[in-house]
Amino acid sequence: MNLPASGRRVLVSGASRGLGRAVAQAFAANGDRVAVHFGSRADEARATLGSLEGAGHVLIGRDLSDPVGAAAVVDSAAEALGGVDVLVNNAAVNVRHPLAETPYEEWVAVWQRHVAVNLLATANLSHLAARRMIDQGGGGRIVNIGSRGAFRGEPDHPAYGATKAAVHALGQSLAVSLAPHGIGVASVAPGFFATERVASRLTGPDGPAILAQSPFHRIATASEIAAAVLWLASPEAEWSSGAVLDLNGASHLRT
Template sequence: MNLPPSGRRVLVSGASRGLGRAVAQAFAANGDRVAVHFGSRVDDARLTLESLAGTGHVLVGGDLTNPNGAAVVVEMATEALGGIDVLVNNAAVNTRHPLAETSYEEWAAVWQQHVAVNLLATANLSHLAARLMIDQNTGGRIVNIGSRGAFRGEPDHPAYGATKAAVHALGQSLAVSLAPYGIAVASVAPGFFATERVAPRLEGPEGEAIRRQSPFGRVASAEEVAASVLWLSSPSAEWSSGTILDLNGASYLRS
């Protein structure tokens, strides 16, 4: 049930831009075939697809907040790639909602959205992909994108921090239950990293303070995070199953 070092079939959720795009590019450069999932940003997803090295990649659109939508995404990826060896759960939302400034109606809606996308979509895709890997009898890898905020708290984004903590816990539970099938499950917990979405913050007045969070005096690149995802998906990383890998440039150290 050992995975090959390349030539694998990889589904990356939320891969239209940002970290998802960097992850898709890392797998493609490794010689893997990638299903690029998108929710609504089809034009961005096409740009991701066009940027990938190699051939055999595919776009897969679908609403992951709906369990049926998640099933369709996995079905389309499986049909296009001939199976799934690696799942990267990257799709997420992160809406600012500090309690003191947020109405109850908005608060409830934001929490429902974060739970649906960040947690339930991750759980549903993991179930679907893992059952497929079990049926294939080839082993597999699941890597979840968590967050430093799961440990240090997110006062302006509490639903994000809470759901990412749940994603970490989910990954560790699945690591234990899926190991007998040769499926390793791990999570990464990035700190602040540069993407198109956060570029205005990094270029604005708070940019220097954000960079000073790390003693390196900078933030990570999406490519650095993607490299860790690629390694955790590799054959040599099986013994790291169950880990939560901190990727925050020593900006937050947990015991």
């Protein structure tokens, strides 16, 4: 399949800030055109759009927990960019809900929200984007943002850990089914990395323990994770389809 190394049409979900912004910036710097999706942070998403190198990028705002919204996102991206070659499933929710402290009604609502956004939206976007890639006939790439927590457990965020484990499994299933169409599917499983959302934890009393999780005694930058996503979406990465790439600075080693 003739997947180009640059000039691709890329959809990044949840790209208003943090890792999504870094991923969008990495693809734009590579010479690709990017559809920047956001759910509710319109101002931050516009800042992401304004930070991208090159031209032809587009902003798309919809709620991915609604299947109709997910379809509108892919349709809008394909219309604005002229198709979709790469999908990065980054949008996710992560709400603290330890079982012993969380009332049942809240527990149910939190799980439903995590499943709707982290898993079902990822599945729906993957279906919609992959069908477009198949129709285009040039192959493509899907890269899912998973988590180290899928392997080591998330006691304060169990729905997050469980849905990210499901995202890894989904990616491996799709890697097998979509390979005949020249579409590679892989996932990354980051550990702790710096974003606006976790800045207060790093400067607070938990900061030293977080840094000590890795023998490098630091956490990753969002650009380090984005660089791995960019490579997994490259033509050279086809043989990594089905992989779940650990990006945690040796803070958790799988056997």
